[in-house]
Amino acid sequence: MLEIVNDGAVRTLALNRPDARNALSLGLLKALRAALKEAVDDNVRCLVLTGRGRAFCAGADVMEWSEQEASGGGSGYDWVPQSHALIREMAAFPAPTIALLNGAAVGGGLDLALACDFRFAADSAKFICSYTKVGYSPDLGGTWLLPRLIGIEAAKRFAFTGEAWLAPEALERGMITEMHGAGTLEPATYDFARKLANGPTVAQRQTKRLMDSAETRTLEQQLVEEMAAGKICAATEDHKEGLAAAVERREPKFVGR
Template sequence: MGDVVLSERAGKTLSITLNRPEVLNAIDVALAEALAVAVEEAADDAVRCVVLRGAGRAFLAGGDITAFYKDLERAGGVADAIITPFHRAIEGLRRLPKPVIAELHGAVAGAGLSLALAADLALAAEDTTFTLAYSAIGASPDGGSTYHLPRVLGLRRTFEVAALSDRFGAKQALEWGLINRVVPAERLQAETAALAERLSNGPTAAYGRLKALLAASIGDVLPDQLERERRAFVEGAAGEDFREGVSAFVEKRRPQFHGR
């Protein structure tokens, strides 16, 4: 995987760090491929929470435009070589049956915003700036942003964000529902770590069923979604965490979940 993406496990949490700080973690072929591999490795049952972060001054400032500029005649091929593994990573994150947290700071642009949207929760430093950015270079979005943004912002706001590529801050992102919390920059890592610790000690299998139910709800009619919920609950009721949760409730103590 090389060093353009770093994977580090602390307890039950896996941190995936984009590591091209000299270019604000701009995504090229090597980073996209390494990210896809890291996400696949996060499927390990010992991992119960995943944190996405960027090294240096930014989370991810979009695509590496110089990669296109160096070979404009083959720009489509270069784009495909980046987007294909990047999309594998995005889909992998959404399918992971465990929580994914995006820890955002600095620039969150283009593919960076797409990646942040693929996480289940997002915390941002107060000075974080966001932009979808694609239209600024005459491109259409990728990374699932045209899937996720309309579901959060609606069609009109999404078109505005995508077509104008204006920058907006963490406060606006919070008001729009794009992120969950805004924290002082100096507290970002500590706040993320505390949330990851809480989630990594939670009922991981139940979180996985929750993610699957929410994903299915987008296209389901109510009777189908009700049936999905019934099956998920019944399946979970046979699990170790459910038995522990019920016992802890009745016995008036804190549950000790093991993710099963």
């Protein structure tokens, strides 16, 4: 259901329900949340989220949803608290996160990708805000996440129509970070992931926190927050190493603390 792979300081969480196009069942939602908590506890320095098979994620497991309702064993609303918690926890993950989009990202699957810091996609990938196609409204944070990437007007058109965007258009619009052919997607993604994981972890995390919360503050408040973050970074081994490397005109060797 969920595959976890470690490569040094990079951890990959791979949705592994290929026959269901990696649809988000209750079990998978809970497994993802547990894996995110474990990654925080293990001080993972970069997290990659991907899907096995031909799709990244098809969104909610509507078969499970409808079967629960038909059997009287619950409703789709049992799924919502878990899915909302997952989106919050993914967006708040302290280290850099990358969605490796090997195939289609649809509905809640697209929202999950949008909650990551970066999105590297195959040139064959496609993206669909599928909610309106079933007479429903987005419910996994996409109405907050997507306009911040592509603008409110483009986000409304994309959501209202339910039209599919292929990877080239998604790249042009700013929905994805990079696009690669099938043979180069994974190498490019993991080269970037290792670059981030080998960086100054505390400084990256403070920068991510500052940027993600900046819209809630005035400039003056943000300057105060930046000063506090700077004090935290100044006490790290990586800051000392960065200064020494600059003086000695060499590349720094960061250790993540």
